[in-house]
Amino acid sequence: MSLPSDCLFCQFVSGALATEIVGQNRNAIAFRDINPQAPLHVLVIPREHYADVAALALANPEALADVVSLAQEVAMDEADGEYRLIFNSGPSAGQSVFHVHGHVIGGTRLGWSPA
Numbered sequence: 394m395s396l397p398s399d400c401l402f403c404q405f406v407s408g409a410l411a412t413e414i415v416g417q418n419r420n421a422i423a424f425r426d427i428n429p430q431a432p433l434h435v436l437v438i439p440r441e442h443y444a445d446v447a448a449l450a451l452a453n454p455e456a457l458a459d460v461v462s463l464a465q466e467v468a469m470d471e472a473d474g475e476y477r478l479i480f481n482s483g484p485s486a487g488q489s490v491f492h493v494h495g496h497v498i499g500g501t502r503l504g505w506s507p508a
């Protein structure tokens with residue numbers, strides 16, 4: 394796991410790097426993906442650094458609940474509450490940033506070819 398000081402998403406949380414925050418709650422923030430794959434593509438992350446969703450669930454289930462409820466809130470605002478929430482876990486599953494993040498995908502009729 395990268396140290397939080399080296400972590401891009403920790404720097405969005407701290408404000409050391411700027412990004413467009415579209416929602417937040419006690420334990421989570423939401424910001425737009427830099428390379429959107431759908432009309433709605435927002436990343437939801439816990440303020441605390443964990444490598445993946447299983448580590449977050451074990452250490453801080455309340456923060457995971459806040460990540461999920463923030464995803465729902467963003468999707469209600471921007472996609473009538475219909476969305477896909479994806480946590481890539483591990484490089485072979487497509488994870489490239491090792492601060493857990495859920496991809497909130499929506500705003501169009503989605504296809505289904507996850508593999």
Ligand code: 5GP
Pocket residue numbers: 401412424425426427428429481487488489490491
């Ligand atoms: P992963 O591949 O780990 O599931 O998702 C990482 C996501 O972070 C990718 O969708 C990528 O486009 C996004 N991303 C990478 N660097 C940045 C950045 O500097 N700003 C924002 N807003 N998103 C980023």
Ligand code: ZN
Pocket residue numbers: 397400401402403404441442443491492
């Ligand atoms: Zn981090």
